Amino acid sequence: xxxxxxxxxxxxxxxxxxxxxxxxxxxxxxxxxxxxxxxxxxxxxxxxxxxxxxxxxxxxxxxxxxxxxxxxxxxxxxxxxxxxxxxxxxxxxxxxxxxxxxxxxxxxxxxxxxxxxxxxxxxxxxxxxxxxxxxxxxxxxxxxxxxxxxxxxxxxxxxxxxxxxxxxxxxxxxxxxxxxxxxxxxxxxxxxxxxxxxxxxxxxxxxxxxxxxxxxxxxxxxxxxxxxxxxxxxxxxxxxxxxxxxxxxxxxxxxxxxxxxxxxxxxxxxxxxxxxxxxxxxxxxxxxxxxxxxxxxxxxxxxxxxxxxxxxxxxxxxxxxxxxxxxxxxxxxxxxxxxxxxxxxxxxxxxxxxxxxxxxxxxxxxxxxxxxxxxxxxxxxxxxxxxxxxxxxxxxxxxxxxxxxxxxxxxxxxxxxxxxxxxxxxxxxxxxxxxxxxxxxxxxxxxxxxxxxxxxxxxxxxxxxxxxxxxxxxxxxxxxxxxxxxxxxxxxxxxxxxxxxxxxxxxxxxxxxxxxxxxxxxxxxxxxxxxxxxxxxxxxxxxxxxxxxxxxxxxxxxxxxxxxxxxxxxxxxxxxxxxxxxxxxxxxxxxxxxxxxxxxxxx
Amino acid sequence: xxxxxxxxxxxxxxxxxxxxxxxxxxxxxxxxxxxxxxxxxxxxxxxxxxxxxxxxxxxxxxxxxxxxxxxxxxxxxxxxxxxxxxxxxxxxxxxxxxxxxxxxxxxxxxxxxxx
Amino acid sequence: xxxxxxxxxxxxxxxxxxxxxxxxxxxxxxxxxxxxxxxxxxxxxxxxxxxxxxxxxxxxxxxxxxxxxxxxxxxxxxxxxxxxxxxxxxxxxxxxxxxxxxxxxxxxxxxxxxxxxxxxxxxxxxxxxxxxxxxxxxxxxxxxxxxxxxxxxxxxxxxxxxxxxxxxxxxxxxxxxxxxxxxxxxxxxxxxxxxxxxxxxxxxxxxxxxxxxxxxxxxxxxxxxxxxxxxxxxxxxxxxxxxxxxxxxxxxxxxxxxxx
Numbered sequence: 001x002x003x004x005x006x007x008x009x010x011x012x013x014x015x016x017x018x019x020x021x022x023x024x025x026x027x028x029x030x031x032x033x034x035x036x037x038x039x040x041x042x043x044x045x046x047x048x049x050x051x052x053x054x055x056x057x058x059x060x061x062x063x064x065x066x067x068x069x070x071x072x073x074x075x076x077x078x079x080x081x082x083x084x085x086x087x088x089x090x091x092x093x094x095x096x097x098x099x100x101x102x103x104x105x106x107x108x109x110x111x112x113x114x115x116x117x118x119x120x121x122x123x124x125x126x127x128x129x130x131x132x133x134x135x136x137x138x139x140x141x142x143x144x145x146x147x148x149x150x151x152x153x154x155x156x157x158x159x160x161x162x163x164x165x166x167x168x169x170x171x172x173x174x175x176x177x178x179x180x181x182x183x184x185x186x187x188x189x190x191x192x193x194x195x196x197x198x199x200x201x202x203x204x205x206x207x208x209x210x211x212x213x214x215x216x217x218x219x220x221x222x223x224x225x226x227x228x229x230x231x232x233x234x235x236x237x238x239x240x241x242x243x244x245x246x247x248x249x250x251x252x253x254x255x256x257x258x259x260x261x262x263x264x265x266x267x268x269x270x271x272x273x274x275x276x277x278x279x280x281x282x283x284x285x286x287x288x289x290x291x292x293x294x295x296x297x298x299x300x301x302x303x304x305x306x307x308x309x310x311x312x313x314x315x316x317x318x319x320x321x322x323x324x325x326x327x328x329x330x331x332x333x334x335x336x337x338x339x340x341x342x343x344x345x346x347x348x349x350x351x352x353x354x355x356x357x358x359x360x361x362x363x364x365x366x367x368x369x370x371x372x373x374x375x376x377x378x379x380x381x382x383x384x385x386x387x388x389x390x391x392x393x394x395x396x397x398x399x400x401x402x403x404x405x406x407x408x409x410x411x412x413x414x415x416x417x418x419x420x421x422x423x424x425x426x427x428x429x430x431x432x433x434x435x436x437x438x439x440x441x442x443x444x445x446x447x448x449x450x451x452x453x454x455x456x457x458x459x460x461x462x463x464x465x466x467x468x469x470x471x472x473x474x475x476x477x478x479x480x481x482x483x484x485x486x487x488x489x490x491x492x493x494x495x496x497x498x499x500x501x502x503x504x505x506x507x508x509x510x511x512x513x514x515x516x517x518x519x520x521x522x523x524x525x526x527x528x529x530x531x532x533x534x535x536x537x538x539x540x541x542x543x544x545x546x547x548x549x550x551x552x553x554x555x556x557x558x559x560x561x562x563x564x565x566x567x568x569x570x571x572x573x574x575x576x577x578x579x580x581x582x583x584x585x586x587x588x589x590x591x592x593x594x595x596x597x598x599x600x601x602x603x
Numbered sequence: 604x605x606x607x608x609x610x611x612x613x614x615x616x617x618x619x620x621x622x623x624x625x626x627x628x629x630x631x632x633x634x635x636x637x638x639x640x641x642x643x644x645x646x647x648x649x650x651x652x653x654x655x656x657x658x659x660x661x662x663x664x665x666x667x668x669x670x671x672x673x674x675x676x677x678x679x680x681x682x683x684x685x686x687x688x689x690x691x692x693x694x695x696x697x698x699x700x701x702x703x704x705x706x707x708x709x710x711x712x713x714x715x716x717x718x
Numbered sequence: 719x720x721x722x723x724x725x726x727x728x729x730x731x732x733x734x735x736x737x738x739x740x741x742x743x744x745x746x747x748x749x750x751x752x753x754x755x756x757x758x759x760x761x762x763x764x765x766x767x768x769x770x771x772x773x774x775x776x777x778x779x780x781x782x783x784x785x786x787x788x789x790x791x792x793x794x795x796x797x798x799x800x801x802x803x804x805x806x807x808x809x810x811x812x813x814x815x816x817x818x819x820x821x822x823x824x825x826x827x828x829x830x831x832x833x834x835x836x837x838x839x840x841x842x843x844x845x846x847x848x849x850x851x852x853x854x855x856x857x858x859x860x861x862x863x864x865x866x867x868x869x870x871x872x873x874x875x876x877x878x879x880x881x882x883x884x885x886x887x888x889x890x891x892x893x894x895x896x897x898x899x900x901x902x903x904x905x906x907x908x909x910x911x912x913x914x915x916x917x918x919x920x921x922x923x924x925x926x927x928x929x930x931x932x933x934x935x936x937x938x939x940x941x942x943x944x945x946x947x948x949x950x951x952x953x954x955x956x957x958x959x960x961x962x963x964x965x966x967x968x969x970x971x972x973x974x975x976x977x978x
Contacts (some may be wrong), residue, residue: 604762604883605761605762606755606756606758606761608761609755609758609761609763610752610755612755613751613755614748615749616747616748616749616751616956617744617745617748617751619731620725620744620747621741621744623742624736624744625737629745629814636937645753649757649761649793650764650765650766651764651766651768652761652762653762653763653768654762654763656768656801658867659768659771659772659783659784659785660783660784660785660865660866660867661772661776661782661783661937662782662938663782663938664837665778665972667772667773667776667940668769668773670769671748671768671769672764672768672773673764673766673768673771673786674768674771674772674775674784674785674787674788675766675767675768675771675788675792675793676766677785678785678788678789678792678793678796679788681785681871682789682796682797682800682939685800685801685803685804685871685920686800688804689803689804689806689807689808692807692808692811692964692968693807693810693814694809695968696810696811696814696815696964696967696968697814699815699968700814700815707888
């Protein structure tokens with residue numbers, strides 16, 4: 001187990017440094033091959049490790065420093081959800097690298113090297129059981145992302161996007177580290193299980209509230225939750241497509257994973273008596289994020305920014321599942337996340353290829369120009385957009401159904417599925433509207449708003465790429481959409497996810513596994529009964545689909561919002577000012593508000 | 604005063620963030636980010652200090668049984684310093700490019716991504 | 719009002735609400751953080767396992783400097799991540815600034831090649847004199863990390879400074895290219911790879927990644943503490959390369975701008 005898990009992180013690192021070492025001999029194809037081999041090796045190692053793990057937990061100690069009373073070393077504590085997410089990272093890295101081999105020409109070898117380090121960091125992040133180690137991998141992920149996003153900075157927008165990305169995420173990391181400092185000062189431990197035990201003795205207090213708020217801020221900045229989300233559209237709207245597959249598919253989702261992991265292992269022992277308040281705060285935050293993301297997506301005419309806001313809206317839905325603080329909510333989010341990540345990757349591939357071929361990215365300029373790309377890219381785009389609209393039996397359907405069930409089971413949250421339906425309908429409607437305009441030329445071209453003009457055209461050197469082959473991206477997009485379908489069709493998925501989620505929220509079991517040298521609990525916690533999507537789920541799905549179709553039809557017909565609503569939307573758009581100072585102000589305000597909320601509601 | 608170093612950390616955090624928010628030059632913003640980071644160094648080192656403790660280096664005159672300050676926070680601070688230096692490097696490289704391409708280093712002039 | 723005063727007033731007005739809200743948010747944050755730190759144990763009484771850690775490192779790993787023992791052995795995985803951050807950032811800065819540099823060089827060639835200002839004699843004399851001691855100091859700090867304050871990171875920065883002084887003292891500053899970037903990149907990558915290889919070595923020789931599998935020697939001797947010394951050197955090499963790369967890329971930009 002030690003070999004499998006440590007090599008899963010070390011192999012991409014070795015390959016990445018090797019590629020950087022030999023970068024002066026620019027051999028793009030060989031470099032791509034090496035990178036793919038490393039990622040596939042990591043994938044296989046993680047799959048084998050998960051298989052051996054079964055439904056349990058594995059704990060390995062780096063440098064062979066097991067705990068003697070106190071924890072001294074760093075561990076990897078792997079369970080179904082964490083290991084599964086790490087595996088998903090390597091799965092998404094494969095299409096990302098293939099697109100990189102297709103699209104990146106300059107300094108390609110260094111790009112692959114940086115990508116490999118990025119993947120290694122994400123895998124380590126999912127597996128670790130030490131809070132400071134989580135922070136270090138978090139930072140490594142972030143810095144690799146800054147470098148990869150700014151990789152082809154020849155135009156203004158990518159440069160600005162990379163700058164706001166770097167500044168805002170750095171502030172988030174610093175607040176995260178301050179929170180870690182507070183926790184270490186109080187408890188004297190960095191291991192998550194040990195911190196949980198220590199904080200249990202401390203109980204709810206000012207330090208716990210503020211530390212929780214600071215740590216949550218750092219992780220939620222990454223996860224693009226309101227009000228920390230402003231950088232996301234700027235950065236994801238200008239990132240190269242291969243990077244975007246990983247950024248939009250797992251990077252933000254990893255912020256949520258970190259939040260869930262840190263909450264359940266570190267803070268739940270201290271704050272466990274206040275589940276109701278915490279549930280209310282995070283479910284509302286998730287719904288607000290979803291609504292803002294979906295609304296802003298509708299208002300966008302720049303395809304990449306639209307996709308970025310769709311990512312934000314989905315993150316909101318994931319946060320609702322996590323915020324319900326129950327095993328089935330968490331299981332639903334896990335299933336939803338994977339299905340959605342695959343579909344989003346297909347969307348990014350389609351949009352990236354359209355931009356490359358037609359040298360434009362605004363809905364208006366692209367009107368009807370995607371007709372030649374209708375098969376297979378247009379079809380893949382359509383299916384992926386419908387997946388966002390909760391199309392059965394795709395992967396997102398099963399996941400969302402589980403989250404809706406969890407919301408209905410939790411007292412007082414029966415209205416949540418309706419709002420989730422609205423969010424998905426709006427986001428998918430925006431995607432469908434754009435798709436209809438671009439791939440089928442339906443309706444009038446999009447309106448031109450001179451107050452919010454975004455850069456059109458590719459980030460590239462302006463060479464004529466209109467005859468570039470679309471075989472590879474077409475195949476990739478199709479494969480990703482089919483993979484999302486296959487994910488939804490796996491029998492027994494809900495039960496496996498529910499078992500894994502139950503283990504995830506079993507804090508006492510986690511602590512026993514890490515601190516007690518692997519001692520087994522006397523009684524395993526009960527797994528909540530889950531079932532496949534039932535009639536209610538089908539009803540919500542059909543409502544979402546109908547809603548999305550209606551929104552798309554209205555959009556294509558050129559209908560605009562009434563005056564008052566339009567003014568609100570414009571005001572919200574103006575808040576996304578593109579200035580890092582504003583974003584940092586929102587982040588600081590968000591951190592203070594969170595801490596204040598915790599202090600008021602959790603005492 | 605036994606809580607003064609922690610107050611210094613809190614002050615650095617807040618004043619650094621103020622600097623970042625109201626900055627009118629990208630290099631100034633990056634340096635203010637450095638100030639915010641330094642608040643975490645002060646906090647980490649302060650929580651590890653032991654009154655009467657020695658530096659955690661054993662030698663013939665300092666036996667292993669003497670009281671020591673916490674070496675773990677010093678290692679954490681070292682990691683933190685390296686991380687911050689690298690982020691500053693990347694940000695400065697982006698600033699140089701920004702200055703070259705749009706002739707301005709004013710963060711308030713970054714408006715291409717509005718809306 | 720003149721145009722300048724009008725724009726200034728407009729700028730102030732634009733900043734007004736944002737600064738007020740930011741001030742409120744930061745005041746709130748300050749109050750909350752002060753509340754939190756007031757609950758920490760009083761300054762001077764740590765809650766961490768300080769003495770235990772020092773004793774463990776001395777007796778089990780024969781490392782006299784506990785900080786480096788923690789950095790390279792106890793929490794070696796953190797250090798691997800940290801040096802990789804430096805590695806990726808150096809790579810990224812170099813790629814980022816190289817894009818700009820290529821187009822500038824083309825322009826400069828078109829404008830004609832005038833030589834830059836000559837390096838001052840005093841700089842050349844003192845620089846040449848200091849490079850030797852700096853390099854020796856750097857190597858000493860890197861290799862004695864497990865015995866005295868210092869280690870790979872600290873010594874690596876000193877060595878990078880020595881490298882830069884060598885180029886500043888020489889006429890290289892006046893020439894087009896500051897230094898062979900390839901060599902520095904290779905150094906950077908070699909150091910990073912070496913660390914990962916030692917981690918794998920722990921797996922191979924002792925079935926635990928990053929295990930201290932080399933002979934431990936006697937505390938206080940130069941050749942002691944097993945892999946701590948080796949990792950310190952690997953990090954020293956990596957940091958030298960990365961810092962030199964970043965600084966020379968930025969220096970190059972300044973030289974190019976200065977010539978315009």
